[in-house]
Amino acid sequence: MVQTANNKLFEGLSPKEMIEATYEASKNFQIRAFYEAKDEIIDTGKYTEQEFFEILDVMIDDETERKIVLEHFKGQEPLFLGEIAEIIKEFPAENVIRDVIYLKEQGYVEELIEVKTKTVTKKIKGEEKEVEVKEYFYRYQVKDLEPDFIEHHFEPVSVVFNSGTCCQCGWCSTICPVNAIKVDADNLEIDDDKCMKCGLCFTVCPRSFSIDQANKATKKLNKKLNWSDKIGAYVNTYSGSTKNDEIMKVRQDGGVVTTIAEYLLDKKIVDAVIAVQHSKQLWKPEPVIIDDVKDLYKTAGTKYANSPSLSILDQTKKYENIAFVGVPCMMKALEKGKLFLCGLPFFKNIKYRIGLFCMESFPYEGIIKLAKEQFDKDINDLTKMNIGGGKFIIKLKSGEQLDVPLKEVQKYARESCHFCEDLTSDYADFSVGSIGSQDGWSSVITRTKESDEIYNEIIKNGDLESKNLKEVKPGLFLVEKIGGIKRNKCQDPYEKIKNSSEK
Ligand SMILES: Cc1cc2nc3c(=O)[nH]c(=O)nc-3n(C[C@H](O)[C@H](O)[C@H](O)COP(=O)(O)OP(=O)(O)OC[C@H]3O[C@@H](n4cnc5c(N)ncnc54)[C@H](O)[C@@H]3O)c2cc1C
Ligand code: SF4
Ligand code: SF4
Ligand code: SF4
Structure with missing residues (x-):
């Protein structure tokens, strides 16, 4: 049915091994569903015929690579991801690691979690105390499979939405090759007549299965x-x-996000930025593509x-x-799109990911209710909302500022945010938030060599003032503390999806 692309990745493998792996790959339900729906996909207009084949090539190569990794991994003792990458030298370490995680989802590999308790000394209210902390160790091993084993297939993301864990990011609707998914800020609908059950939406969904262990193992290999x-x-x-007076008038905190975006556009490092603006209804955000700095x-x-900002990514081709x-x-x-579907044409153009810190977000109706019930104000009277010093703060057109303790507003937040473990946008290139910095400043985490260079070029260009976050108060200490609290209180979305689809 299909042929693998002539990919440098497979150089050095024997023709026999390649034929067997390609044959196994060709049985994959996702590849078959995608290939068989070729006419519908091209008719939908999201991908040209050439793009369709480019995507198919990448899907086949990825699946072939996985089948080879599986063969090389069989018969091993339970191993850490980094150890598996050391054994299987045929592919880059980050590929082997992501492949093992995907093979687990396909049912071939088992994840074995060992929990150990250790005693550490912690300063609690100024006093040094010994406390017990749990440590988790993740090892992986190929399962003993029955001869009639059938590879797991992925359901459409309605299973995620119905479990109550969907964060309405909109990524699945952009990815769906036949435009079967509609996502807005509150809802997700799948047109069953259009859906060809390829499961691509499930693969890329941030809530469908975890990539956190793969991320940790891969990043730890980079000693820099x-x-x-x-x-x-x-x-x-x-x-x-920011040092820009115009940005100072409109910024949330340090105006760092807008300053970075302006620099990237000005220097033509990117041609467009996807951000968020007020829709016709004030405070109801809508994603927007900005290709003009003004x-x-x-x-x-x-x-x-x-x-649901990711729902417009297909318009940036x-x-x-x-x-x-x-x-x-x-x-x-x-990140899931990068790991598992890197052949998508509108996806390859994402050069920089600017991630915000986020403890929770609210449904639009929740924001209206919050303004009314907590402050007795109409949403249209608000000029700014902010979170700081444990308070939810609003500014009014009159210039007046009011606040309530943060715990009072948490009941208006979205339920699905309880399944989120990430405060600081671990998967971004630049992460920006207010926690850790003084008023009028933002905390910034650069996560790649390139994003760090750009940040420093912006400072050199005279657009930003900047200090070391470790040397300001409350600084990195508080970011890590709140980051840890968010991780610890997060509910497991993957269990929730499993349990609700078994019902
Ligand atoms: C829902 C939400 C919750 C947050 N919670 C926290 C928190 O708990 N702790 C913390 O430290 N920081 C939080 N932040 C981040 C913080 O509010 C600031 O966005 C951040 O400090 C950057 O400030 P700035 O002045 O550099 O950004 P600015 O230069 O003012 O730019 C802000 C950028 O954010 C984008 N944006 C605004 N609203 C949204 C939205 N709803 N979805 C996606 N993008 C959006 C805008 O398009 C703009 O590009 C949150 C942000 C959001 C959107
Ligand atoms: S809804 Fe999901 S499973 Fe159905 S066609 Fe779209 S991407 Fe594939
Ligand atoms: S990709 Fe985003 S919008 Fe789609 S189901 Fe997953 S979380 Fe929800
Ligand atoms: S808390 Fe998590 S799920 Fe909720 S909006 Fe923020 S990043 Fe998304």
Whole structure:
């Protein structure tokens, strides 16, 4: 049915091994569903015929690689991901690691979790105390499969939505090759007549299965990166503030996000930025593609209602390079696309991911209710909302500022945010938030060599003031502390999906 692309990755493998792996790959349900729906996919207009075959090639190569990894991994003792990557030298370590995670989802590999308890000394309210902490160790082993074993297939993402864990990021609707999925800020619908059950939407969904162990193992192989269990991998951490007077008037915190976006557009490093602006209804965000710097300032400032920003990514095909601004769940969605579907034409153009910190977001109706019930104000009277110092703060057109303790507003937040473990956008290139920095400043985490270089070029260009986040108060300490709290209180979305689809 299909042929593998002539890919350098497979150089050095014997023809026999390639034929067997390709044959096994050709049985994969996802490849078959995609191939068999070729006419519908091209008629939908999302992909040209050439793009269709490019995607198919990548799907086949990825699946062939997985089958080879599986063969080389069989018969081993339970191993850590990094150890597996050391044994299987045929492919880059990051490919082997992501392949093992996917093979687990396909049913070939078992994840064995060992929990150990250790005693550490912690300062609690100024006093040093010994506390017990749990450590988790993840090992993987190929399962003993019955002869009639059938590879798991992935359901459409209605299973995610129905479980109540969907974060409405919109990524599945962009990915779906036949436009069967509609996502807005509150809802998700799948047109069963159009759906060809390829499961691509499930593969890329940030809530469908975890890639956190793969991320940790891959990042730890890069000795140039710092690793924190609470905020992920990073190059440097800063506290920054814009020097641009116009951005100062509209910014949320340090105006760093808008300053980075402006620099990227100005220097033609990207041709467009996807950000969020107020829709016709004030404080109801809508995603927008900005390709002219003069339109950028209207995107500044935080809108606390969620925006399904990834749903418009397929409209950016005409741009060679783009930057995407979004919350942590969207950064994870993009990472899944990078790991498992890197052949998608509109996806290859994402050059920079600017991730925000995020503790929770609210449904738009929740924001209206919050303003009314907590402050007795109409949403249209608000000029700014902010979270800081444990309070939810609003500013009014009159200039008045009011606040309530943060715990009072948590009941208005979206249920699905309880399944989110990431405060600081672990999967972004730049992460920006207010926790850790003083008013008028943003905390910034650069997570790649390239994003760190750009951040420093912006400082050199005179657009940003910046300090080391470790040297400001409360600084990196607080970011890590809150990051750890969010991880610890997160409910497991993957169990929830499993349990609700078994009912
Ligand atoms: C829902 C939400 C919750 C947040 N919670 C926290 C928190 O708990 N702790 C913390 O430290 N920081 C949080 N932040 C981040 C913080 O509010 C600021 O966005 C961040 O500090 C950057 O400030 P800035 O002045 O550099 O950004 P600006 O230069 O003002 O730019 C803000 C950028 O955010 C984008 N944006 C605004 N609203 C949304 C939205 N709903 N979805 C996607 N993008 C959006 C805009 O398009 C713009 O590009 C949250 C942000 C959001 C959107
Ligand atoms: S809804 Fe999901 S499973 Fe159905 S066609 Fe679209 S991507 Fe494939
Ligand atoms: S989390 Fe995102 S990708 Fe997953 S079902 Fe919801 S909208 Fe789709
Ligand atoms: S808390 Fe998590 S799921 Fe909720 S909006 Fe923020 S990043 Fe998305």
